[in-house]
Amino acid sequence: MGNPRFHRLLSRLLSDYGMVLVLVLLGACFSYVTWDEQHPTGIEAAEQLTDRITGEFPPGAAVLVVAREHREDADFADSLQQRLTGAGLKVLGTVKGQPPDARDHLEALSRSGVGLDAIACTDVTGRWAVFDRLGDKFPGLAGARILTPPSYRWPNFLKRDNLLNVANQIAVIAILAVGMTMVIITAGIDLSVGSLIAFSAVVCTWLIREAASAEAAGPLDMVLCGLGAILLCGLLGAFSGVMVTWFAIPPFIATLGMMLVASGLAYILAEGQSVYQVPDSFVWLGRGADFLRIPNAVVLMLALYLSAHLLMTRTALGRYIYAVGGNREAARLSGVPVTAVLVFVYTLCAALAGLGGVVMASQLKSGSPTYGLMYELYTIAAVVVGGASLAGGEGRIFGTLIGAFIIAVIQNGMNLTGVESYTQKVVLGAVILGAVMLDIAKKRGWGRLQRARQV
């Protein structure tokens, strides 16, 4: 046994992306725990329910279709009605609404004295209490049976909607984490990103309200307002960068100051209220899903990761960033423009925080100075879980993406399984500690490998 190339690959994978394994294991665990009964929806559900009804009732039987009013259910109801009529059954009516609508329909049917054999429901409407003890409430309908589409079993966690949900929920933090990874690779830290989210969200919505025409603003106006917010955040970031380089203030302190300044500015500008006078189309960035039904925020996030990865691995600037973090003095002596690199990194980090703020404002269709509470810490956690070292010089952009996803999967998985929020914090904290332990263990293993090589 033992193809050396395979083992080398495995060893590289584990040491570089051991966190991928953790992510996969977490996914497997939550898939197992959320293994649950699933119900087909829409046209597929209509197809299966038709088979069931035609199998149990002869042609001519009277059926009432009950669904809710949203699109998926409307598709179900229309398709079912067509199919049942096609199979020779009598569809007495189709309810598309809430329980009170169903009740009205049932009352009318009961009074009219037409017999009813079956009520065709979705799994949700089938559980409405209005159908309990049907014979007592509607004497005319005593014999009617409730039929729902057959169910199958599949993990809630692995549903397409949920996986997109996970990606969408982490998009803002993941976007922030791109810039934070670079800052941390230079052995710095940026505590201001959470406040910058709030600042950017407020600036963007405030500009739309004051400078553009509030609810009547056009797409170009909104793009300009968003860019304005990102630019302002970039300026604040450049200011932090100057503090860190020219005035040699430790990054922790410089960005701590900026965190307070940005938060205060957001409160001043918004006067402590949320700014919500924005057009409906403002939610496009945060809630739209134009490309392959993948949310726009997720597409944006992936594009950013790809560009950042190329920047860090394929360009001189990327190598400078690693060099500054690895050994600042050595980097300076070998001709790396250390000051410019650092100012660039802080500016980029802040601008990305600004972008995150615009995305969040779009998701929530308003800007409020309370946004982004504790986000700097979640962002740093994502970067650290992703394998970057706070000592600088090490870290991978895609590692950070994995780190962000680990945090998102844990939060989503716990929400799906109904773990209460206090326990969630404990688990999240334990995972961050575990990730750093793993990182250290990884490095020790490395040392052993190198010793073995020297023998």
Place this chain on the structure above:
Amino acid sequence: MSGIQRFLSMRPRRWTVAALAALVLLWGCGADQGGKSPGDGTPSRGTIGLSVMTLTNPFFKVIADTLTDEARKYGYEVVVTSGEFDVARQRNQVKDFIVRKVSAIVLCPTDSKAIGTAIQEANQAGIPVFTADLACLAPGAKVVSHIATDNYAGGKEAGKAMIEALGEAGGKIVVLHYEQAESCLLRVKGFNEIIDQYNRERQAGNIDIVAVLPGGGAKDGGYKAAEDAIQAHPDLVGIFAINDPSALGARAALEKAGKADQVRIIGFDGQPEGKQAIKDGLIYADPVQFPDRIGRRTMQTIARHFEGEEVPAEILIPTALYRKADAEKDPTLQ
């Protein structure tokens, strides 16, 4: 240097990875066993997703607990989450509810405007949304029913309590406000109306509201505001604080200034700490809210909705005035 050797040398690392991953999984799964795992026990009618503003305030905890108990009677299970003042987090919780295909969603919004998009998404998924205690003010978001304390009538009760506390003499009073909250605007509106009406009916012994100060709805805010109020008006005789924490903060400031006997305080809420303060004579009286009734009524409204009945768009739960005599009979206090 063979591959096998390399494999052996990396083994400890793999074990570390596996052990840590197992630890993480045990944590996750262990925590799940403690909570409500889906699919066990009696066949359920469905799940109700609840997201409150914060679970650190006993008020919301009581709403969550009574709603859960009441839901069990109707055959529903409740998933309790909390936004902890972060509206983005609350929105994610709503999105998770939608993926879980819950039967209904109950919210105590952390932000009455920004929560609108989340409610719209639930509307699009066909899931009925109810709000408890705090309303959603975003246009275009459809809420089946809003169940809350009748804050306006409660404010009127507070006004009556103030008149009763000051007696014939009247005098200068201040209001410790929290203008960001809709509920507090209603409380102060009701309070002002009763005081105005009282003043119109008499010549002497009027009650003058000399200032409305921001108390932040918290102890520290109430403390600072009350300190400033005593400086500006040394002859102050009354304070109406829109909740218990700011009332207790004001009380602390009065004690420090040695004016605790001169100034009567009316609070609002009737949280355990506030009730104890009424019993100890620190606060004169509170219009008390009934979070348990809000929780129970919310669940009953959901059940009625699923029965197919039309439910009112707003259901108000009245407050009751709670004085020292009530506190002395209250078995929940020592």
